[in-house]
Amino acid sequence: METTNKLFLSNKAWAMEKMSEDSDYFKELAKDQRPAYLWIGCSDSRVPANEIIGAEPGELFVHRNIANMVVHTDLNLLSVLQYAVEYLEVKHIILCGHTGCGGVKASMTQNSFDLLNKWLRNLKDVYRLHRDQLNAITDENEKLNEMVKLNIVEQVNNLVKTSVVQAAWKHHNRPYIHGWLYNMETGLLDSIIEAKPGDPIDPIYAYSDL
Numbered sequence: 001m002e003t004t005n006k007l008f009l010s011n012k013a014w015a016m017e018k019m020s021e022d023s024d025y026f027k028e029l030a031k032d033q034r035p036a037y038l039w040i041g042c043s044d045s046r047v048p049a050n051e052i053i054g055a056e057p058g059e060l061f062v063h064r065n066i067a068n069m070v071v072h073t074d075l076n077l078l079s080v081l082q083y084a085v086e087y088l089e090v091k092h093i094i095l096c097g098h099t100g101c102g103g104v105k106a107s108m109t110q111n112s113f114d115l116l117n118k119w120l121r122n123l124k125d126v127y128r129l130h131r132d133q134l135n136a137i138t139d140e141n142e143k144l145n146e147m148v149k150l151n152i153v154e155q156v157n158n159l160v161k162t163s164v165v166q167a168a169w170k171h172h173n174r175p176y177i178h179g180w181l182y183n184m185e186t187g188l189l190d191s192i193i194e195a196k197p198g199d200p201i202d203p204i205y206a207y208s209d210l
């Protein structure tokens with residue numbers, strides 16, 4: 001109880017601070033949302049989407065899961081993606097991974113994690129695709145962070161493979177997709193990969209009749 005009481009107190013202090021700056025703040029915010037960005041990030045508590053880019057409420061539409069995955073059978077992610085692209089008309093999708101990701105690390109072991117195995121399987125598939133490159137790295141931490149980067153590239157590519165993104169590219173010339181790496185040791189972001197309307201799409205994943 002004590003823990004949640006603290007959260008309610010923090011919430012009240014935050015709401016009062018916002019109101020003291022602008023008494024119409026919540027009234028205006030409640031009217032509508034027009035975020036320019038969809039953020040797909042890891043659930044890790046140390047990578048809070050809004051805070052690390054200084055975004056205010058209303059600026060960021062957010063989806064987070066373990067290891068920032070874009071799984072083509074995940075109705076949750078796909079619904080968020082479709083809503084953000086087709087209805088909110090976001091200009092940018094940010095796919096953000098981070099160094100030291102526990103989900104990525106778990107996928108690189110031979111340990112079983114019950115239900116989580118189903119999720120981590122998607123990461124093991126990324127490892128398999130880049131096995132030679134990853135196996136050549138001897139330092140474990142370096143290997144983990146290389147896998148994190150390769151996963152960011154893979155998940156950006158997975159976004160491009162969706163009909164939602166391909167249709168929006170064709171008819172609306174958006175969204176721009178950004179694969180970013182958040183460095184936990186420095187708090188800074190790096191750009192890893194970009195994908196934009198007009199970029200070539202692997203023919204086997206390209207829909208010609210959208």
Ligand code: CO
Nearest residue numbers: 042044101102
């Ligand atoms: Co993570």
